[in-house]
Amino acid sequence: MKNQTLRTLAQIAVATSLATASIAATAAQTNTDGNVVVKAGKVITLTGETIENGTIVIEGGRVTAVGKDIKYPWDAEVKEFPNAVAFPGFVEGLSNNGMDRANENIDVAAFLNVKDSIDPVSFYFEDALRAGITTINVQQGKDCVVGGRGYVVRPHGLTVERMTLRPDSGIVISAVPKRGKTRATQALALRQAFGGLRMYLEELVQEKKDGKDYATREALYQGREPDKDSVKGRPMGGNSWKVENLQMVPRWEIDEKQLPMLEVVEGKVPVYLYCDEPADVHTALKLANDNGFAKRTVLVLGPECWKAADLIAKSAMPVILTGSMKWTERDPVTGEETETFVPGVYAEKGIVFALQSGNSSAESLWYQAALCIGQGMSREAAMAAVTTIPAKIMGLEKRIGTIAPGSDGNVVIFSGDPLSVTSHVVKVFLDGNEVYDRATDTRMKHLSTGAQPANTASSAELIEEVHKHDDPVVEEEEKIDAGENKKDKDKGEHEEGDGHDHDDDKDGHHEGDGHDHDGDKQGN
Template structure:
């Protein structure tokens, strides 16, 4: 098979606000080489006729549990949360993902080519996330976009319930914040001991959990803060200030109440899920209009299904619902493509149809925000991995 692919004749929506009618996308050796309306197509290229289609970058879900909370596999497929200890910073989501989870087929059918898989929210500090493609590898390691991405932390109802039922700390918001602060303080002490040992050439006992926390302290890992209520978001901002964390709010049900503060500080929000019910107290004010308010205030936003809370294939449907609630169309598209990639820290690879990024391209039969449109074909790094007729081996 040729390493050069030309997708011709479609309406190209780059994910960065640009639309090209009857455009051409050239993908060479897995990367986008060129995009435009009057490109010469090399004779050796494999040509995909996209006439009548909308051509978009592969969509991104920047907060999911796909493969770790497997579809249709019951407790045997539930590996997303190690709640045996309130602080499990050393665990890695990559070790829990089963790439044969049937939800990956649903992701492709929904135009999603990249996901960020995160540990669950039962722990105040739950572990490290991974960004990966939804197809294309013999193992997850061949699908990884970035293995060292973020460190998941949770405030509010979930850790309160997980540990309150055990009658152990933390069982209140007070206790959760204390556990997080103490873990970060311990990591600061660890970093200093490590520095001294290195300077002295002395032996040093490594601790995987504290190494991960140290990476969050120096900004290598994003601090991925699960928070719904406005008071939890305020706590997240406070802790981020105390320790210099690179904060991203995940869920943000009531983030609109602090929209101006978040915009001033350039703290982004991965919002959602939108299509879920108000299943607990802290999501009682859930409303897609809250996302529109965040964007209007200048907050950088992305969309999440929080799969399996909302089936991952419904990401574009959530964007359509958000547009109906007032989110501008271009912001909704970016929230699944370029903005999602920037917030997740993977914009060097994915999120837009522009030269240098991975050749992850999706052909839709129409406007992806029209619920009647379906995905006709999905390419990951220039290779067709899904068509509407069949899953490509």
């Protein structure tokens, strides 16, 4: 018996050492040590200077030096891009993508955490790299009253832990009516959420005073355990309202549903506060002021909220702009249409704003910034709104958004001006490791040229095969038949399983004109 155990242990040891060896070998091949020197024809640092023929030295995942003709270790791996532009990468100030589902059904769900929902292999992250985005603040969606906590991640890595730049990066509160609620019930639910927190805390204190240990027992029952930060009680922080004698309650005994809310009131976590319409802004600001988190609030605004710009400017809160950049409105009486360029209003009022790119990769951050310039905004302001400002909103300005000594080793190599439609992302380095290469991006190749990976249904070789029958010397009738049949077959495989069913007549489900085309781009 003992012998057997020993043998097993030995086997494990051998297996482990083999595994370690293979990991090390992979590391050597793909350079995952975070050490690299990037040279580019132009380095846009976003710290105020643009360096021609610049060099960026990244050691241990951090930028250690950037400049022209600077020294670097003799044995460093050097990547040279003499005709390309090095850029710190775009920063997505808030995104509801990359998750399984962005909303939970419960009104107040501060115990949720997007960590449990982020899907590291989601196409969204892959697409983000393609669009030159190096940092994403993933937050819950707006269909809630109080939502879960978000994570700031890099769009690369096989686990959420490897992707994470900052855990628990904020909490979501929504002034937008949750599905099934009106503005009034939403406002009520918001007030009740904080009122409920207050009542809960007061009750806890009272129980302690009465010498009851309900909270301790419940905490143990739920499997919670104290750690060194939570074993003791602390007086309640914050500056709006306080529950006296909260220090009597050890923090670990406070319910998971209520603790994040308490941290909000104490001003300890950033709050992403959603508003869709100007009317929501008032509700949102009042809530933030009444509950003491106004200084930690970032407003996430729908396009129409520009109408409340004065109110927002007075609040001095930074904002993240979602949705369309142009607000079109028709006068109900005269029928006259007026258009408002939304970011322009915020710029004019001196409000700090970041742009956000929603969920379409075609309308990514570069596109948002470029459109702003087209609408007359300065290049610096537009660029800042997709890089340094979102970084600052997250409190990560020292790490991301610029290429400077001390910042994370994130470098995106663009073939030209990052905001030009003709430029594309050539390579991406995250923390000094190469994580994207356009040359090996088969999906990009498919999107840009239609090329299919080899041996798939409609790869180029098979199409060639079909075109053999296009030879004009073939007898005409035959040619048509051969070409069409072969093509249909090919096409059939290509379309298989995408749910686009043209022969639903046979199952007799036809009702009037009920032929819906998914993906209909016809307009009208």
